[in-house]
Amino acid sequence: MWQSLADNVTQPIAVFASKGPVKGVELAQLVLRAILLLEDAGLQVLGLTCDGASTNKTMCKTFGISGIQSEFNNSFDNPFDESRKVFVFFDAPHIIKNIRNRLVQNKQLKDSLEKFFGIIRQASGPNDHPSTPTFIQLYRLLSVYSLVKPPKTGNCSLSGDSDYIPYISIGDLKDAMKENSTQIRDAKILTLRHHIDQVIEEGLWDVDDIFRNNDFADAETFECVVYYVAGYLAKCVSKKTSCSACLSGIKNTDNHSNTQAAKLLNLKSRGYLTHPDSNFFMLLKQIEKCFVKHKDSQNVFDDTVDEFFNNNYLVPFPCAIHKEDMVEFIFTSYIAMRMRQYAYMTNHETKSTNKVKKKIAKLVSK
Secondary structure (H helix, E strand, C coil), X not given: CEECCCCCCEECCCCCCCCCCCCHHHHHHHHHHHHHHHHHCCCCCCEEEECCCHHHHHHHHHCCCECCHHHCECEEECCCCCCCEEEEEXXXXXXXXXXXXXXXXXXXXXXXXXXHHHHHHHHCCCCCCCCHHHHHHHHHHHHHCCCCCCCCCCCCCCCCCCCCCCCEEXXXXXXXXXXXXXXXXXXXXXXXXXXXXXXHHHCCCCHHHHEECCCXXXXXXXXXXXXXXXXXXXXXXXXXXXXXXXXXCCECCCCCCCCHHHHHHHHHCCCCCCCECHHHHHHHHHHHHHHHHCCCCCCHHHHHHHHHHHCCCCCCCCCCCCHHHHHHHHHHHHHHHHHHHHHXXXXXXXXXXXXXXXXXXXXXXX
């Protein structure tokens, strides 16, 4: 294709069909033939542009083009008029890609580049291949975006007279909902709204930044959480049997309860969550108490089961035929689920400690 330098004119001059890539030497011959035909038609050829394909690089070497500092040459004699030169250019996008590929070959730079491009793609939402203007705009936004809040770890802390973090306690929510006086309750709700507005303005999106002094160990909360988990487990266990007697001992046949323990499930449910049978709930509550005693044991599963049966807890179950198999499955499923959850919590709590240990390990000479 021939393109004018001064005018907006482009003219295709030839198309060649080939099976596979054309050799660089053959490309050089075709380019020389095209230049001669164009010059003979009255069009001057001043430059040659191509991408960075290996065959094009071979063609450029055939013309004597070199980027080596001691042998630098970016032009060759015009075959139609040797008094003029034909300058060779690689297009800018492919030059940038070549620079990127060279940087990617360095592992340290590769990790940083992959992380950077991953952040850009994540910020672009569903468009994981942003255009150049979008990429530049996202880069500018991310460059100036910063949450001004104190770090959770480090060698700095808030001053004693600072009232920076607007937090909300669980007690504030309870007090607002339990207040009988409409006027006082509305005033407390208005205060909570003010705190929430501050939270949004300050960008404190972590739960630990918002809620402080939480008490999740009280008996009412304990029963609500166990009841909620019992409903989930009842749904899972009920898929393993079609026995009507077994199902009656696992799920609440009415699928509704107004007890204190069912408050959380009633708040979360839109009519689709499963309510457990009362005996099933009591069974899991006793298993949970045994698990809490031995959660840090090396044999947590065996110790939990032994603790349960050593205390002679009753295991009420309506189906005598499948009782042994169902109770064994319930024990295994619940304890395994709690072990995974407790391991996740423990790893999350020790995450900051592990970071410090890794930093110290890097300072230790080998």
